[in-house]
Amino acid sequence: MKRRETTTLDDVALAAGVSPATVSRCINQPASVRAEKRERIMNAIERLGYVPNGSARALASRKTRMIGAIMPSLDNMLFGGPLEAFQKEIGSAGYTVAVACSEYDLDQERIHVRNFLESQVDGLLLVGARRDPDIYRQIERQGIPYVLTWISSDTRKDHCVGFDNAAAAEQLVEYLVALGHRHFGMISGFIEHNDRAEARYRGVRDALARHGLSVPPDQLLQRPFDPDAGRDAFHLLVSAPNPPTAILCGSEPHAYGALFEAKDMNIDIPGDISVTGFDDMWLASQISPPLTTVRTPRGRMGRQAARHLLAQLRGERLVAPRPIETTLVVRKSTAPPRPISLSADSGFLHAQARTSAKSGS
Amino acid sequence: MKRRETTTLDDVALAAGVSPATVSRCINQPASVRAEKRERIMNAIERLGYVPNGSARALASRKTRMIGAIMPSLDNMLFGGPLEAFQKEIGSAGYTVAVACSEYDLDQERIHVRNFLESQVDGLLLVGARRDPDIYRQIERQGIPYVLTWISSDTRKDHCVGFDNAAAAEQLVEYLVALGHRHFGMISGFIEHNDRAEARYRGVRDALARHGLSVPPDQLLQRPFDPDAGRDAFHLLVSAPNPPTAILCGSEPHAYGALFEAKDMNIDIPGDISVTGFDDMWLASQISPPLTTVRTPRGRMGRQAARHLLAQLRGERLVAPRPIETTLVVRKSTAPPRPISLSADSGFLHAQARTSAKSGS
DNA sequence: CATCTTTCTGAAAGCGCTTTCATCGCGCTC
DNA sequence: GAGCGCGATGAAAGCGCTTTCAGAAAGATG
Numbered sequence: 001m002k003r004r005e006t007t008t009l010d011d012v013a014l015a016a017g018v019s020p021a022t023v024s025r026c027i028n029q030p031a032s033v034r035a036e037k038r039e040r041i042m043n044a045i046e047r048l049g050y051v052p053n054g055s056a057r058a059l060a061s062r063k064t065r066m067i068g069a070i071m072p073s074l075d076n077m078l079f080g081g082p083l084e085a086f087q088k089e090i091g092s093a094g095y096t097v098a099v100a101c102s103e104y105d106l107d108q109e110r111i112h113v114r115n116f117l118e119s120q121v122d123g124l125l126l127v128g129a130r131r132d133p134d135i136y137r138q139i140e141r142q143g144i145p146y147v148l149t150w151i152s153s154d155t156r157k158d159h160c161v162g163f164d165n166a167a168a169a170e171q172l173v174e175y176l177v178a179l180g181h182r183h184f185g186m187i188s189g190f191i192e193h194n195d196r197a198e199a200r201y202r203g204v205r206d207a208l209a210r211h212g213l214s215v216p217p218d219q220l221l222q223r224p225f226d227p228d229a230g231r232d233a234f235h236l237l238v239s240a241p242n243p244p245t246a247i248l249c250g251s252e253p254h255a256y257g258a259l260f261e262a263k264d265m266n267i268d269i270p271g272d273i274s275v276t277g278f279d280d281m282w283l284a285s286q287i288s289p290p291l292t293t294v295r296t297p298r299g300r301m302g303r304q305a306a307r308h309l310l311a312q313l314r315g316e317r318l319v320a321p322r323p324i325e326t327t328l329v330v331r332k333s334t335a336p337p338r339p340i341s342l343s344a345d346s347g348f349l350h351a352q353a354r355t356s357a358k359s360g361s
Numbered sequence: 362m363k364r365r366e367t368t369t370l371d372d373v374a375l376a377a378g379v380s381p382a383t384v385s386r387c388i389n390q391p392a393s394v395r396a397e398k399r400e401r402i403m404n405a406i407e408r409l410g411y412v413p414n415g416s417a418r419a420l421a422s423r424k425t426r427m428i429g430a431i432m433p434s435l436d437n438m439l440f441g442g443p444l445e446a447f448q449k450e451i452g453s454a455g456y457t458v459a460v461a462c463s464e465y466d467l468d469q470e471r472i473h474v475r476n477f478l479e480s481q482v483d484g485l486l487l488v489g490a491r492r493d494p495d496i497y498r499q500i501e502r503q504g505i506p507y508v509l510t511w512i513s514s515d516t517r518k519d520h521c522v523g524f525d526n527a528a529a530a531e532q533l534v535e536y537l538v539a540l541g542h543r544h545f546g547m548i549s550g551f552i553e554h555n556d557r558a559e560a561r562y563r564g565v566r567d568a569l570a571r572h573g574l575s576v577p578p579d580q581l582l583q584r585p586f587d588p589d590a591g592r593d594a595f596h597l598l599v600s601a602p603n604p605p606t607a608i609l610c611g612s613e614p615h616a617y618g619a620l621f622e623a624k625d626m627n628i629d630i631p632g633d634i635s636v637t638g639f640d641d642m643w644l645a646s647q648i649s650p651p652l653t654t655v656r657t658p659r660g661r662m663g664r665q666a667a668r669h670l671l672a673q674l675r676g677e678r679l680v681a682p683r684p685i686e687t688t689l690v691v692r693k694s695t696a697p698p699r700p701i702s703l704s705a706d707s708g709f710l711h712a713q714a715r716t717s718a719k720s721g722s
Numbered sequence: 723c724a725t726c727t728t729t730c731t732g733a734a735a736g737c738g739c740t741t742t743c744a745t746c747g748c749g750c751t752c
Numbered sequence: 753g754a755g756c757g758c759g760a761t762g763a764a765a766g767c768g769c770t771t772t773c774a775g776a777a778a779g780a781t782g
Contacts, residue, residue, distance in 0.1 A: 006503075008738055019762045024740060034760065049502065054480040055419035056738035059767045064416060066459070066480070074445040077438035084435040084462050091461065096476060098427070098459040100452065101445050115457060119415040119427070141410065142367075227643065260647045282588065283644070286621045369768055380732040385770060395730065417768035420737045 007048045015044040027052065058120060066096045067309065068116030069125040072104045072194075076225055076253060077281060078298075079127070082149070085302030086125060093310050095122070104224075106131055106193055117142050123309045129154040130195035145312030147305045150196050152323035161305040161321050165196050168294045168326040169203025169248070172276050175292075175328060176246045177211050180336045181274065184208065185219040185244035187233040187254040197222075200250045200278065219244055223254065230257020234275075238267060245337035246274040252281050255291055259333065270335035280329055290331035297324055368409045376405040388413065419481060427457045428670065429477030430486040433465045433555075437586055437614060438642060439659075440488070443510070446663030447486060454671050456483070465585075467492055467554055478503050484670045490515040491556035506673030508666045511557050513684035522666040522682045526557050529655045529687040530564025530609070533637050536653075536689060537607045538572050541697045542635065545569065546580040546598040546605035548591055548615040558583075561611045561639065580605055584615065591618020595636075599628060606698035607635040613642050616652055620694065631696035641690055651692035658685055 013020040018037055026033045026041045033041070044050070058064040067090055071079040087097045098121065102109035109126075113135055116124060124139060124146035136156075139146055148154070151162040176184070186204060189197030201220070208214050219237060223229035230253055237247055249255035255277035262269045269275050269289055277284055277293035284291040301324050308321055374381040379398055387394045387402045394402070405411070419425040428451055432440040448458045459482065463470035470487075474496055477485060485500060485507035497517075500507055509515070512523040537545070547565055550558030562581070569575050580598060584590035591614055598608055610616035616638035623630045630636050630650055638645055638654035645652040662685050669682055 006738090010738080020739080021741080021762055021764095022760085025761085028740080032760070037760090049499075051475075051479055051503070053420070053738050055416050055425060056767090057740075058416035059414070059420050059769085060738075060740040062740095062767075074435070074441035074448075075438075077436075077441065080435035080438065080441040083460075087435075087460065087462060096459055096461070096480060098457055099448065100457070101448060114412075118412055119457060138410075138412075142412070227647065256647070263649075286588065286617070288624070288649075367768090371768080381769080382732055382734095382771080383730085386731085389770080393730075398730090414768050417737090418770075420739085421768075421770040423737075423770095 006053070007050050009050070009052070011048060012041065012044045012050050015048060016041045062120075064120045064122055065094055066098055066119065066121050067123045067125060068112070068119065068121040069097055069099045070102055070109055070112045070116075070127070071099060072102055072127055073225075074099070074101055078225070078251070078253075078279065082298040082302035082305075085299045086306045089303045089306035090310065093306075097125075104190070104194060110135055113139065117144075123147075123313060125149065125305060125309065127151075128195045129156050129160060130198075145309055147309045147312075149301060149305050151199065152321075154195070157320045158318045159308075160323075161301060161308050162324060163296050163301070163326050164323045165199035166203030166206070168278070168296070169200040170207040171326070171328045172248060172278075172292075172294055173204050173207035175330065176248075176274060176276070176334065177207075177213070179246075179274070179334065181246040182213060182337075183242070183244040183246070184213065184215050185221070185237040185247045186215050186250065187221050187223060187230055187237070187247060187258065188250035189225055190222045197250050204248055225251045225253050227253045227257035227260065230254035231261040232257075234258035234261045235265065238262075238265070238273060244273070246276070246334070248276050248278075250278055252277040252279040252284060252291070252293065255293070255333075256283060256287060259287055259289070259291070269333050272338070274334040274337070276334060284329075285331065289333045292331045292334040293329050295327045295329050297326075300324060367414070368411050370411070370413070372409060373402065373405045373411050376409060377402045423481075425481045425483055426455055427459055427480065427482050428484045428486060429473070429480065429482040430458055430460045431463055431470055431473045431477070431488070432460060433463055433488055434586075435460070435462055439586070439612070439614075439640065443659040443663035443666075446660045447667045450664045450667035451671065454667075458486075465551070465555060471496055474500065478505075484508075484674060486510065486666060486670065488512075489556045490517050490521060491559075506670055508670045508673075510662060510666050512560065513682075515556070518681045519679045520669075521684075522662060522669050523685060524657050524662070524687050525684045526560035527564030527567070529639070529657070530561040531568035532687070532689045533609060533639075533653075533655055534565050534568035536691065537609075537635060537637070537695065538568075538574070540607075540635070540695065542607040543574060543698070544603070544605040544607070545574065545576050546582070546608045547576050547611065548582050548584060548594040548598070548608060548619065549611035550586055551583045558611050565609055586612045586614050588614045588618035588621065591615035592622040593618075595619035595622045596626065599623075599626070599634065605634070607637070607695070609637050609639075611639055613638040613640040613645060613652070613654065616654070616694075617644060617648060620648055620650070620652070630694050633699070635695040635698070637695060645690075646692065650694045653692045653695040654690050656688045656690050658687075661685060 009023050010020050013023045018041060022033060023041055026038055030038055069083060071083060074080055100112040102112060117138060123144055126146060126148050127150050129148045129151050146159060147161055148156060148159045149162050152160045152164050154160055188201050191198045191201055221233040223233050237243060247258060249258060255275055258275050259269060267273060277291045280293045280295035284293050312318060370381050370384050374384045379402060383394060384402055387399055391399055430444060432444060435441055461473040463473060478499060484505055487507060487509050488511050490509045490512050507520060508522055509517060509520045510523050513521045513525050515521055549562050552559045552562055582594040584594050598604060608619060610619060616636055619636050620630060628634060638652045641654045641656035645654050673679060
């Protein structure tokens with residue numbers, strides 16, 4: 001009376017008149033089973049609607065074919081694309097992707113790592129390289145491969161598939177300095193717990209230093225990555241007594257916010273102030289003015305991260321990937337600064353007056 | 362000489378001087394183990410760095426604590442937010458989320474469902490309700506709960522956590538008709554394999570029908586959900602001999618594309634043509650002109666989907682969730698149509714001329 | 723203090739699959 | 753035709769955990 005809930009491999013074996021071992025082989029290495037039997041087995045599988053049990057499989061084979069991915073967020077259209085690319089690439093090799101969000105919080109990240117290790121994932125995808133060394137210890141203890149994205153040139157170079165954020169930021173700065181800018185503001189992510197943000201700021205700082213310049217501490221604003229935060233920061237920056245002539249945004253949402261706020265404040269970009277982004281998401285080229293930024297090929301990064309992980313999973317020797325190239329994209333949100341008005345204060349008010357005048361002409 | 366690779370529950374039991382069963386209980390129902398032993402065990406776990414093996418656990422308990430989520434895409438900032446909300450909610454109940462992308466393709470979706478079933482996920486999150494009944498059969502055969510999002514009022518109502526897309530579209534149409542519009546175009550997703558797109562179109566069609574109106578077949582354009590496609594479609598629509606005075610976009614990216622293209626073509630929105638979106642993503646309020654659209658509370662939907670799934674996982678009786686409320690958000694991309702010029706052709710050229718004239722004044 | 727409950731605990735039997743390992747044919751070679 | 757090598761198969765031993773089930777320990781009761 002008690003009937004089996006699920007049909008198992010044994011049922012298939014029975015139905016096909018072979019041993020369970022053969023059924024298993026038939027599924028995993030069909031070539032090693034004689035054609036005639038293979039057919040019988042496949043028939044039985046079909047007939048019984050057999051679905052292998054992944055847990056049992058994982059337990060016996062010590063492989064889950066699952067990769068854990070921990071992203072800072074999925075909501076800001078920055079990580080979704082690369083994640084999808086990663087998933088597609090690694091999925092075509094038969095792996096499944098599990099995701100979790102850390103909300104840019106290293107403690108949450110640690111919990112998710114732990115969970116994934118417990119789930120016996122075969123590999124791990126993380127964003128950024130800086131985190132408690134203990135986490136790396138745990139990962140390595142389980143001996144599973146991992147890849148660090150969005151960053152390169154770190155101590156764990158071998159695992160990094162990403163951009164040289166600092167170099168990219170330097171490009172931007174060099175360009176602005178060449179245009180004649182000397183007063184810089186920056187809207188950055190939170191530097192302390194985010195090594196991508198930190199690297200970008202470092203690039204800015206170092207590049208400026210080469211020209212004897214710097215971002216005044218009060219003109220470096222750290223904000224969450226969303227347009228509204230960008231708006232506020234922009235407002236603050238341009239309302240300062242001696243506003244910058246160029247504002248570097250550590251992420252593109254910040255830049256969008258800045259551009260929208262500029263419009264509301266009737267500040268002309270790039271006439272009054274130059275603004276740069278970072279990432280070149282699709283809106284960058286559509287927004288007005290189109291945004292000068294740095295293109296980070298994120299889809300390619302996702303695919304390459306997958307390939308890097310797959311290589312490790314195949315047991316290949318780990319070779320440090322080359323950083324993914326970024327390119328400066330000059331559009332219309334940057335221009336030479338206005339001829340300097342020597343009055344240190346009320347720069348913004350001048351700008352506003354000028355803007356209105358101009359738009360009326 | 363051969364040393365164990367991993368430390369297992371048995372090791373912990375040995376170290377703590379108790380039986381494996383007790384260790385297992387100590388992990389799963391700590392309350393059922395005497396405090397003194399519990400402490401010994403926890404110590405041993407800590408000392409040995411024991412990490413439970415999820416596969417073994419899943420095999421023995423028949424629970425993976427994993428939910429499979431299949432999204433059409435992660436790249437278009439539409440699904441990321443809700444997915445994150447879903448993950449957060451269901452993660453706090455101890456579940457992990459695995460994702461896969463179907464790319465709006467039902468065949469891919471079927472493969473992913475199959476993979477997830479094989480992985481023994483404890484539940485499934487899907488988008489939309491229309492798919493091969495065989496898929497539902499497979500899911501139900503394994504007896505796992507599932508939830509269908511982004512849609513409601515379908516035959517599988519009990520599983521739907523989403524909006525009434527048709528009703529929302531009707532709201533939009535009623536509003537436009539009230540404004541005086543009689544000539545409509547629509548930029549839609551692909552209707553045949555996407556029941557959300559289909560429902561929205563249906564809403565439009567039915568609402569128009571009530572007023573004796575319709576979308577001419579050649580003014581219903583089906584396009585992939587990205588702004589560039591929206592641009593193209595908009596261009597086509599307004600270049601027709603008798604262009605619509607109002608264009609309904611089945612998704613917001615379409616609307617953004619339309620707005621950008623309008624700017625490039627020097628068409629005034631809403632002066633020349635009204636445009637509406639669908640979803641109210643963050644850009645809708647920032648873009649110029651701000652977009653009239655329908656707000657679909659997607660974060661709430663994600664959370665509610667999680668709760669609905671959790672209720673099922675707890676074995677509660679399935680009750681049909683109420684559709685999630687949508688609201689019409691009127692902004693500046695819509696206005697009454699211009700007084701009708703009776704010349705049927707070259708409407709767009711007139712519009713263009715007028716626009717230039719106006720912007721020069 | 724004996725007896726009856728109520729907690730706790732341990733032994734042992736799986737969960738459904740993979741993977742040696744040994745065996746069995748079978749086609750070849752000499 | 754004996755001997756060999758090789759590919760295909762089956763038996764059986766786990767993989768590391770959970771979960772009855774029954775027995776032991778600890779409290780409660782009269």
